[in-house]
Amino acid sequence: MNKKITFIVALLTLSTNLLYAQLRQANVQLLGAGKRVSGSAYYFNTDQKDFLVDCGLFYPETKHIKYEKDIVNTSRLNTKLPISPQKISAIIITHAHLDHIGKIPLLVNNGYNGKIYSTDLTKKLALIMFEMMLKSTSLGSETFTKSKNSNKVHTQSSCEWKNRIKRPKKVTFERNELQDSGLQICKVCLDIELQDIARLFKTIKYNRTFDISRDISVEFFDAKHIPGSASILVKLNLISGKKLIYITGDVGSGLDNILKGKPKVPKTVDYVFIESTYGGKSRVLPSDPFNEFFSDLNKSLRNNHVVWVPSFVLDRTQKVLNVIKKGQQEKKLPKKINIKVVSTTAKKVNKVYDQYFEYRPNSVDESLSMSPAKLSPAISGPIVLLTPSYIDQLDFFHPIVEKIVRSNNSDLMLVGYQDPRS
Ligand SMILES: [Zn+2]
Ligand SMILES: [Zn+2]
Structure with a gap:
């Protein structure tokens, strides 16, 4: 009897520990924008939850090779997943420029089903950018369905227009090749794809802490870069103590006519990742720059x-x-x-x-x-x-x-x- 009780107590302790195990470790890895401007993506690998901050496209910026070659290389790079979509369960985005969010359609197309956290305005702008991308940016080689006489191609099995085709044909293209081949993605299919991304969004206000797991929370600060933009404070409640990691994303200069004021920042942080593209130049501003x-x-x-x-x-x-x-x-x-x-x-x-x-x-x-x-x-x-x-x-x-x-x-x-x- 005693043995049985000890066993049950041990089992309870074990399951409580498993349920409430405090965060032991967290690593941050740069998947892009290291020693280059574009492709921002920070991979947080922790024992509670794995997530990304930003998930951007690369732009051609390898200056020592020919531009045409650089474009080809870059678009290859942009059809490669930054990480397996099953590995992460959240993407937190700083703002809607494509070098920060442009790989999200590729992730969703490959089965990403976790949350996307952003400000409300970033969500609105991001969906406009995704719509543009889904029409004509390569997500790698894809097989589309079409009828013999139409220039519309379909991606969705639930599309009513696709299902009306009597003798469906399969064609293989990358999306960036469609326009030059006189083809276009069907509007209904495009809408389904866009909704598949939109439903993952959870919008967050500035300066409110929200939890993404038991010991990981996040707060957005107004970055004044473009409307909706945020710098992101990741708060890790580690067993060894609290750690604050700040990811600036792109930050405003404070000289903007539309977004007035300087970027907001937290009082204290332990680590900062700064986007420093224009940071190395000191520039004298003329009294009226325009x-x-x-x-x-x-x-x-x-x-x-x-x-x-x-x-x-x-x-x-x-x-x-x-x-x-x-x-x-x-x-x-x-x-x-x-x-x-x-x-x-x-x-x-x-x-x-x-x-x-x-x-x-x-x-x-x-x-x-x-x-x-x-x-x-x-x-x-x-x-x-x-x-x-x-x-x-x-x-x-x-x-x-x-x-x-x-x-x-x-x-x-x-x-x-x-x-x-x-
Ligand atoms: Zn930007
Ligand atoms: Zn369709």
Whole structure:
């Protein structure tokens, strides 16, 4: 009898220990953005829960090789999983730029089913970016279903349109090859894929601690980099004592017109991972950093030129619009400027910004798409044309680029990083 009781007590103690075992160890490993700018991903490997902070795409940045080769290598790298989706049960994201979140569609496509934690605004912006990616960014080689006569390809077995096909054909492509082959992913399938990502999100407010396991909690600090952006404080309640690990993500300069103020930071931390891309340069700021932009733009518009401004669809496009508005308010730019935003994704981001900020000039023409047939005749100066920045990789848009580059009446304004080899 006594033996039995001892056994039961031992069993109870063991199971209580297993249930409530305190965190013993945690390792952080950089899966990207080490000695390079892009591909941010921090892998937390602990004995309670494994998770990622950010899960970004790589950009071509191997300067000593040819640009074309770099693009091919980079897109190979971007179809490789950063980690097995079954190994992790949470992804915490700092902000919606693709070099921080762009590998999430690949993870979800390969079975990731854990939570994605972000601010509400980051979720909204991230879903716009994912929609853009799912249309045309390679997730590796995939087999699609199509009917003989349609240019639509399907990915989802539950798609009603796919299930109406009488004699379904299988075709194998990478998503980035679809457009040049005259094919398009079906809208219903795209929507299912997007919902599969959206349902994983759990949104978190700034400066609230939330638990992701018994001894691991997280707090978001406003990073003032882009709307919704956060630096992330991971709080580990280790058996050896508490440890605070801070991952800055990209942080704002404090000079932003749209997001006012400096980044918020915690009072104490034990370890910091800093994104230091521009940290090594000390720069003297002119008293009005936009005067040069205003005077160049004025000159071009006075000469009835086409001003082509390639810029990132998320945040840079909106910043350019905001600076034009500022110039108009300060009477440094004409009241009426013909501004066209043509990227579908940029327009969607504009709409989200509209809900939070009065950032753009009164008249911005968003009626045209990037399709050259309609856009080409509409390009005549004076006009400011805002397009996405990685335009060199969009073959279908090259007629427009050619038209602008060949004309003597056009100017190119660079407002952000552009690969010098592109
Ligand atoms: Zn960023
Ligand atoms: Zn479909």
